[in-house]
Amino acid sequence: MASRRKPALSITILYGIATALTAAMAMPAAIETFRGRSDAWASVTPRVDARELGARVAAGERVVFIDVREPAEFAEFRIPGALAMPLRTLYTCDLSVLDGADLVVAYCLKDFRGFEGSKTLIRRGIPNVAVIDGFGIKTWKKQGLPVAGTFNGKSDAEARAELMAFVGGGS
Amino acid sequence: MTQLVNHHLTVSPAHRSLLGRRTLAASVAGGLVVLPLGVYLWAIGPLGYYIGSEFPAGQSAYIMMRPAGHIAFGLVFIQLVLGMHARPIGRWLGLASMAPLHRRLGLVTLWFVLLHPLLFVWARSLRSGQFDFIVTFAPNPLENYWERMLFVGALAMYALIFGVVAALYGPRLAPRYWRVVHSVNVLAFGLAFWHAISVGSETRLQPVEALHWAMAVSVCALLILRFARAASERLRGAEDRSS
Numbered sequence: 001m002a003s004r005r006k007p008a009l010s011i012t013i014l015y016g017i018a019t020a021l022t023a024a025m026a027m028p029a030a031i032e033t034f035r036g037r038s039d040a041w042a043s044v045t046p047r048v049d050a051r052e053l054g055a056r057v058a059a060g061e062r063v064v065f066i067d068v069r070e071p072a073e074f075a076e077f078r079i080p081g082a083l084a085m086p087l088r089t090l091y092t093c094d095l096s097v098l099d100g101a102d103l104v105v106a107y108c109l110k111d112f113r114g115f116e117g118s119k120t121l122i123r124r125g126i127p128n129v130a131v132i133d134g135f136g137i138k139t140w141k142k143q144g145l146p147v148a149g150t151f152n153g154k155s156d157a158e159a160r161a162e163l164m165a166f167v168g169g170g171s
Numbered sequence: 172m173t174q175l176v177n178h179h180l181t182v183s184p185a186h187r188s189l190l191g192r193r194t195l196a197a198s199v200a201g202g203l204v205v206l207p208l209g210v211y212l213w214a215i216g217p218l219g220y221y222i223g224s225e226f227p228a229g230q231s232a233y234i235m236m237r238p239a240g241h242i243a244f245g246l247v248f249i250q251l252v253l254g255m256h257a258r259p260i261g262r263w264l265g266l267a268s269m270a271p272l273h274r275r276l277g278l279v280t281l282w283f284v285l286l287h288p289l290l291f292v293w294a295r296s297l298r299s300g301q302f303d304f305i306v307t308f309a310p311n312p313l314e315n316y317w318e319r320m321l322f323v324g325a326l327a328m329y330a331l332i333f334g335v336v337a338a339l340y341g342p343r344l345a346p347r348y349w350r351v352v353h354s355v356n357v358l359a360f361g362l363a364f365w366h367a368i369s370v371g372s373e374t375r376l377q378p379v380e381a382l383h384w385a386m387a388v389s390v391c392a393l394l395i396l397r398f399a400r401a402a403s404e405r406l407r408g409a410e411d412r413s414s
Contacts, residue, residue: 011271015279022282027222032229044225073316076315088376112294112298
C-alpha cells in the first residue's frame with residue numbers, strides 16, 4: 001500500500017510544476033491584456049512611419065535596416081539594402097557595421113522578433129534604434145513600399161531605385 | 172520488498188540505489204528542459220522587463236511562447252524514450268509499470284504542446300487587436316518560408332493530438348492496433364524537431380542546437396533498437412514454436 005502512494009506524490013509534484021509554469025507563462029500576457037495597450041515603450045524604442053523611413057533613405061540619411069528573420073525568409077523578400085542578421089546572431093555578433101548610422105531599424109514580419117532585435121541592439125549599446133510604426137515588413141509592404149527578393153525577382157538595387165521613385169513621387 | 176516498504180525504519184542499500192537511479196533519471200529529464208530555458212533567459216535579458224509596459228502589445232505572450240516550446244519539445248522526447256523502452260526503464264527505476272507515469276506525463280506534454288501555439292495566438296491577437304488564430308492553427312505552407320515552418324509545427328501538434336487520443340481511447344476501441352496509431356508521436360517529434368530547428372529562436376544557439384540534434388539522433392537510435400528487439404523477440408518466438 002505504501003509503495004502505491006509514492007507515484008501519487010510524484011504525479012502531484014508533476015502537475016504542480018506544470019500548473020506553476022503555466023501560470024508563470026500566462027501571467028505577463030494576462031497583466032498586459034487586462035491593463036490594456038500602452039505606448040510607453042515607444043519612449044525607449046521609437047516607432048518611425050514606414051514612408052518616413054523611405055523618405056529618410058531617399059534623402060541620403062544612413063538608415064540601416066536589420067532583418068532579424070531567418071536567411072530563407074530574407075531571401076524571399078526584404079527591405080532593399082537590409083542586412084541579414086538573424087536574431088540568434090545579434091547577441092554576440094560584430095556590430096561595427098552599424099557605426100555612424102543615423103538610424104538602425106530592426107524588423108521581422110510583425111516585429112515580434114524585430115522588437116527583441118531592437119532590445120538586444122539597445123542592450124549592446126547601439127544608439128538610434130527604432131522599429132517600424134505598425135510593425136514589421138508587412139506594414140512596409142502594406143504601405144506600398146518596394147521590397148527586394150526572390151518573390152518578385154527584384155534585386156536590392158532595383159527595389160531601392162523604385163523606393164527613390166516612390167518617395168520622390170509623394171504617392 | 173519488505174525492506175523497501177519499511178524504509179522509514181531503515182534505508183536499505185537496494186532502496187538507496189533505487190532512489191539514486193530515480194534522482195538521476197529526474198535530473199537528466201529536468202536538465203533536458205532546463206538547459207534550453209537557461210539559454211533562453213540569457214538571450215532575452217531580465218524577465219521582469221515583460222511585467223511592465225515597456226513593450227509593444229503581445230510581446231509578453233510571444234516571449235512566453237518560446238519557453239513553452241522548449242518545455243514541450245523536451246517532454247515529447249522524454250515521452251518517446253519512456254514509451255519505446257518502457258519495460259527496461261521501468262525495471263531500472265523499480266516501477267511495476269511505466270504506464271501511469273507515461274500517461275500522466277503524456278497529458279502534461281500535450282498541455283505544453285498546446286500552450287506554445289495558444290500563447291502565439293494570444294500574442295498575435297494582442298498585436299493586431301483582433302482574434303488571430305488562422306496563421307497559427309491553419310498556416311498556409313505556400314505563403315512563405317516562415318508560414319511553411321509554422322505549418323510543419325502545426326502538423327506536429329495535430330499528429331501528437333491524434334497519437335494521444337489514440338492512447339486515451341484506443342485500448343478500449345481498438346486493443347490490437349492502438350499502439351500502431353499511437354506511434355504517430357514519433358512522426359510528431361520529427362516534425363517538431365524540423366519546426367524548432369528552422370524557426371526556433373534559441374535552437375541554433377549552442378548548446379541548445381547540439382542538444383536538439385542529440386535528442387533527434389537518440390530517437391533514431393532508440394527506434395532502431397526497438398525494432399531490433401521486437402524482431403529478435405519474434406524470431407525467438409518462432410524458434411520456440413518450431414522446436
